[in-house]
Amino acid sequence: MPARILLIDDDPHLLSALRRQLEDDFDLTTAGNGQLGIDAARAAVESRTPFAVALCDMRMPGLDGIETLEKVREVSPDTVRMMLTGNADQQTAIQAINRGNIFRFYTKPCAADDLRQGLLAGIAQYQLVTAERELLEKTLAGSLKVLVDVVSMNDPVAYQFSMRLREWVRLINAEVKLPQAWQVEIAATLVAIGQVMVPPEIIAKQRANEKLTEVERSVFEQAPEAARNLVANIPRLDAVAEMLYLQDKGFNGSGFPQKGPVGEAIPFGARLLKILKDLAAATEGGPLTRAAFQALQKRAEAYDPRLLGKVKACLEGTITVNAPTVAEIPLSALRVGHVILSDIKMADGHLVLAADSLISAPLLERLRNLRKMFTFIEPIKVRM
Secondary structure (H helix, E strand, O other): OOOEEEEEOOOHHHHHHHHHHHOOOOEEEEEOOHHHHHHHHHHHHHOOOOOOEEEEEOOOOOOOHHHHHHHHHHHOOOOEEEEEEOOOOHHHHHHHHHHHOOOEEEEOOOOHHHHHHHHHHHHHHHHHHHHHHHHHHHHHHHHHHHHHHHHHHHOHHHHHHHHHHHHHHHHHHHHHOOOOHHHHHHHHHOOOHHHHHOOHHHHHHHHOOOOOOHHHHHHHOOHHHHHHHHHOOOOOOHHHHHHHHOOOEOOOOOEOOOOOOOHHHOOHHHHHHHHHHHHHHHHOOOOOOHHHHHHHHOOHHHOOHHHHHHHHHHHHHHOOOOOOOEEEEOHHHOOOOOEEOOOEEEOOOOEEEOOOOEOOHHHHHHHHHHHOOOOEOOOEEEEO
8 A cells, every 4th residue: 555645735737737746656645735734644543544654835824834833743743744835035945944843855846756756765764763662662562462461360369450450540540641651651561579588478478567577678668769770671661660660658758768769759650659559458359449549548748648638539430338249259250350359269179270360351351271170169259
C-alpha cells in the first residue's frame, strides 16, 4: 500500500498539478488551507491511518505554513513535516526549522523528481521513527509481562495485591486524570516484584503480623530497592523504578528507606502507592470498607492529606456494605479473577495454592496441568 501523504496549499491549481505528478507513487490527500490540513491530520490519527508526510505551503490565508506544521506536529507527532514555499528568505527557513521542526524545505517552482525523492526520504524517516517506537513498546510490554508472571507464579497473594492496586489506580485515573498515569499503573502492577528477593519464610511472618528479627526486617525492607534495581534496566521506566523504591515512604518521613525525600518531594506515584498499599492491607484481603479508610485516618500524618482525600472520594463508590458472594465450586470451574477462600490441596494433603490467592492466567494453566496428573480435594471456596 502506498504511503499516505498530506498536501496543504491554498492554490487549487498547484494541488491539482502535484496530484497529477505524484498520485502514481503515493496515496495523496489534499487540503486547501492550514485548518483543513490540521483536521485531516487529526482524523487520520483517530482512524489509525496517520500520514507519513505532510507537505505544506508557507503563505496561506489564516494559518501560515509554520503555524500549520506546529499544529500537525501536536496532533500527529510521528508525521514527517516538509515545506514548499515561494518565500525562501532566511528568516522563514529558520522559523520553519525551529518551530515547525521540518524535515525538508523546498522552494517554488520545484522539479517533480526532486519533490518525489524528498517525499520518499520523508517516508523512510517516518518508517524509522515508527519502527523504533513499536520495537520499544513491544520490548516494554514483553518485559512487563515477564515480571508480572514472575510475581504471579512466585507469590499469588502478592499478585492479587498488586492487581487490586492497579484496578484502584485505573478507577482513580478515570475520575481525576492522574499525572504520569501510565507509569503509576505500571508501578502498582509491579509493586511486589522486589519480594521475589525475600525468603518466603520472612514474607509469611510479615503477613501473619509476627514480629520480625532485626535481620529479617532488614531483608524485608530491601524489597523496594530490589524492585527499583530490577525495573531500572527497562527502557522508559526510570520514574516507575523510583516510585517502587519509595512506595513505603511516609509523607511525614516515616517508613523506609530511612533516608530520602519527605512530603511533596516524594514522587506523586510513590505517595499514591503508599496510600493504596495501606488501604489494601487494612481490608485484609476482603472488600473495601469505610473501616479501612478510618484505619488510615488514625495515622493520617503518614499520607499526603490532599491525595488521601481524593482517593477516598474516587473509591467511595466501591465501598462494600453487603458481604461478597461466596461459592463452592469444583476445580474445573475455577476461572481467572476468582479469589480462593480455601487452600487448594492434592488428595495427599500437599498444598498447591494458599487461600486468599487471586487466580491469574498462569496460575490457572498450572492448576489445569496438575489436574491431569494428580487428584485434588474438591470443592473449593471462592469469592466471586
